[in-house]
Amino acid sequence: MVAKQITRTSPVDTPRSAWLIGIAAWAVPGLGHLLQRRWGRAVLLGGAVWGMFFTGLWMGGHLFRLSSSDQGIAALLQILPMIANAGAGLLYVFCWLTNSGFADHAQMVTYEYGNTFLLVAGLLNYLAMLDAFDIAAGRKQ
């Protein structure tokens, strides 16, 4: 009875450009909105993520990655923060390629703040990426 009352909804096709916009938004914070001519959003979101990322590095924070020296639980503990860091897109990739930002600076007073800034910069860019994707897919104004 209930099953009969449920009407099937046809899946909404997501335009391919929305996926490309999403990838661009992840790769360069703010670019997804910039490509859609959402200037205000691009400046605010890009500025916040870039600002938070570089402030985190400046404060002595370090980025996370999987390394061969980590075994078992230690390796697992690196995965979640690494995913958060990777949200910063090419900023993270650039640091990874140049091996910068991965060193510990625990002697600095602002070290823990820096770690938090770097983690949250990536997480906020995931939010910005989803926002850009939703706008490109027509799900949001």
Next chain:
Amino acid sequence: MRHVFWMAVFAGLTAVVFGVVAKGSDRQRLLYGLKVFGEFIFIALILGWILYFLPLR
């Protein structure tokens, strides 16, 4: 004071993103961003005072 400053910077940048990606009119999103910022600061101060009275050393 340095800690409070960086906490405010963190709250401000996070509130900007939360406000921008929120739904609603520009005014509603601005108010939401301000609310998020205020909540960050308020909760941090409350937690700070709670930790101050705890014998953690």
